Amino acid sequence: MRKYWFVFSIYWQEGLSQRASFFMERFRALVVLVSFYYFWSALLKDRTSFAGYNYSQMITYVLGMNILRGLVFASRTYEIAGEINHGRLSGYLLKPVNFCLYTFFRDLSEKSINLVSAIIEVSGLALLFHLKIQWPHQATSWLLFLLAITGATVLYFFLSFIVGCWGFWTAESGGPRFLLELILEFTAGAFFPLDVLPRAFQDILKLFPSPYLVFFPLHVFLEKLNTAQIINGFLMEGFWILALGGLAWLVWDKGVSAYGAEGS
Amino acid sequence: MAARPDEGSCYNKRMPIIEVSHLTKTFRVPQKTPGLTGALKGLFSRHYKEVQAVRDIAFSIAEGELVGFLGPNGAGKTTTLKMLSGLLHPTSGDARVLGYIPWKRERAFQKQFTMVMGQRTQLWWDLPAWDSFLLNKEIYEIPEAQFQETVKELADLLEIQDLLEVPVKKLSLGQRMKAELACSLLHRPKVLLLDEPTIGLDVLMQQKVREFVLAYNKRWKATVLLTSHNMDDVAELCPRVILINHGQLLFDGTLDQFRQKFEGKMLTEAMRAAFTATH
Numbered sequence: 001m002r003k004y005w006f007v008f009s010i011y012w013q014e015g016l017s018q019r020a021s022f023f024m025e026r027f028r029a030l031v032v033l034v035s036f037y038y039f040w041s042a043l044l045k046d047r048t049s050f051a052g053y054n055y056s057q058m059i060t061y062v063l064g065m066n067i068l069r070g071l072v073f074a075s076r077t078y079e080i081a082g083e084i085n086h087g088r089l090s091g092y093l094l095k096p097v098n099f100c101l102y103t104f105f106r107d108l109s110e111k112s113i114n115l116v117s118a119i120i121e122v123s124g125l126a127l128l129f130h131l132k133i134q135w136p137h138q139a140t141s142w143l144l145f146l147l148a149i150t151g152a153t154v155l156y157f158f159l160s161f162i163v164g165c166w167g168f169w170t171a172e173s174g175g176p177r178f179l180l181e182l183i184l185e186f187t188a189g190a191f192f193p194l195d196v197l198p199r200a201f202q203d204i205l206k207l208f209p210s211p212y213l214v215f216f217p218l219h220v221f222l223e224k225l226n227t228a229q230i231i232n233g234f235l236m237e238g239f240w241i242l243a244l245g246g247l248a249w250l251v252w253d254k255g256v257s258a259y260g261a262e263g264s
Numbered sequence: 265m266a267a268r269p270d271e272g273s274c275y276n277k278r279m280p281i282i283e284v285s286h287l288t289k290t291f292r293v294p295q296k297t298p299g300l301t302g303a304l305k306g307l308f309s310r311h312y313k314e315v316q317a318v319r320d321i322a323f324s325i326a327e328g329e330l331v332g333f334l335g336p337n338g339a340g341k342t343t344t345l346k347m348l349s350g351l352l353h354p355t356s357g358d359a360r361v362l363g364y365i366p367w368k369r370e371r372a373f374q375k376q377f378t379m380v381m382g383q384r385t386q387l388w389w390d391l392p393a394w395d396s397f398l399l400n401k402e403i404y405e406i407p408e409a410q411f412q413e414t415v416k417e418l419a420d421l422l423e424i425q426d427l428l429e430v431p432v433k434k435l436s437l438g439q440r441m442k443a444e445l446a447c448s449l450l451h452r453p454k455v456l457l458l459d460e461p462t463i464g465l466d467v468l469m470q471q472k473v474r475e476f477v478l479a480y481n482k483r484w485k486a487t488v489l490l491t492s493h494n495m496d497d498v499a500e501l502c503p504r505v506i507l508i509n510h511g512q513l514l515f516d517g518t519l520d521q522f523r524q525k526f527e528g529k530m531l532t533e534a535m536r537a538a539f540t541a542t543h
Binding site: 003017091096 | 350353374390395400404
């Protein structure tokens with residue numbers, strides 16, 4: 001595993017060497033955070049609650065959502081299709097390295113940079129506006145939250161890796177990725193809590209992997225779920241990790257056999 | 265000028281390191297009618313054409329041999345090299361490199377060979393070459409002492425000691441190629457597949473790269489298969505040449521045999537004659 005931790009480290013170095021891109025990206029994240037804060041503050045100004053959330057819970061959701069966007073959705077798997085189409089994948093295939101693990105650690109590097117930055121931004125905003133955050137009352141909630149976000153990170157990686165692998169069969173994987181990201185962020189609860197949606201729609205969504213990326217972990221954090229709902233949530237998250245992990249392996253295996261190494 | 269290795273005809277008596285038999289690769293290439301109408305038609309129905317890049321070729325290369333793999337553009341050289349490195353699965357036929365089936369991409373195999381593509385770099389653009397070296401050290405699991413020794417040896421041979429801490433994007437093409445070569449050889453591979461290693465380099469730098477390849481070949485008894493459009497590379501480095509055109513093997517023998525066959529013509533002219541004969 002040492003080699004993969006080195007991959008993690010070298011991408012950190014690269015990330016920090018590209019300062020302009022880094023600060024632009026963080027500025028974008030900050031704009032999103034402040035916009036969401038003002039939107040939900042305005043909505044809850046004359047109410048005690050909205051969709052089952054009091055002000056403190058909603059602010060915690062918005063801030064947590066921003067941190068999880070930095071952790072779960074930060075990824076460099078969008079590079080995979082280009083690496084395939086332009087033959088840069090060859091550089092990895094020639095070496096004794098597992099590409100899936102390599103890209104996972106590359107993602108971890110990206111995620112950790114974004115996570116640290118998001119925590120600093122969110123803390124700054126919370127201090128600046130004296131925001132009241134609703135922390136979990138029980139230690140087990142923290143543990144379950146950590147477990148849920150670990151699962152969410154792996155789940156998103158597999159989803160995103162599969163879409164990247166489309167590059168083996170088409171040069172046009174940009175469209176599907178854009179669509180996936182848009183649908184995922186919407187249905188993951190990365191724009192608003194899914195509770196605001198109609199009940200039937202929520203029930204259908206829970207059968208898909210997306211709610212386990214942001215909505216479920218934040219509900220665990222806010223202690224809004226009973227034991228049965230927590231167990232059910234983890235079972236669904238586990239099922240999707242296994243299913244998408246298996247599919248990622250299958251797609252990669254088929255894709256590499258079809259790889260034309262063009263451009264290299 | 266680099267000293268030519270002994271022109272031996274005994275290459276087939278030594279242990280074969282690369283063995284190729286009946287190797288064939290066919291690509292399915294999408295066809296598109298030119299213009300906007302063609303693009304619109306292509307949205308709904310796409311036609312494919314089968315292109316045979318490599319047709320039933322066979323050869324064997326022994327340990328320590330330096331072989332020039334020649335042919336015009338589109339002859340099938342790089343496709344063959346890609347199959348031998350495990351990047352491509354063949355349509356049919358068989359190949360063994362160091363006893364391994366390349367496209368199975370076993371770790372033990374990957375640790376013993378390298379492929380250098382003159383138009384590709386594995387070096388990190390924004391970071392010094394040293395960081396890419398460290399990454400390869402971890403990837404190939406090279407022990408620290410061996411790594412330090414190899415880096416020193418390669419850096420001395422290639423005269424790049426002062427360049428290792430400079431970001432790669434600040435290096436000239438020639439300096440980058442030398443750093444690329446060093447990075448590819450840190451794990452002391454037994455087999456070198458070199459695809460146009462001197463492309464784009466000036467005459468002086470080409471000479472240095474050739475001298476280095478020869479020195480590495482002698483130092484480690486490495487087997488080298490080299491493609492190049494630069495006939496000086498072949499004339500100075502390779503006692504044996506394999507000629508390929510339209511995916512088919514045209515000639516496999518020593519450089520002298522090749523020259524005799526074409527009545528003592530210069531290498532470039534002899535090549536031209538060989539390829540013209542196959543049209």
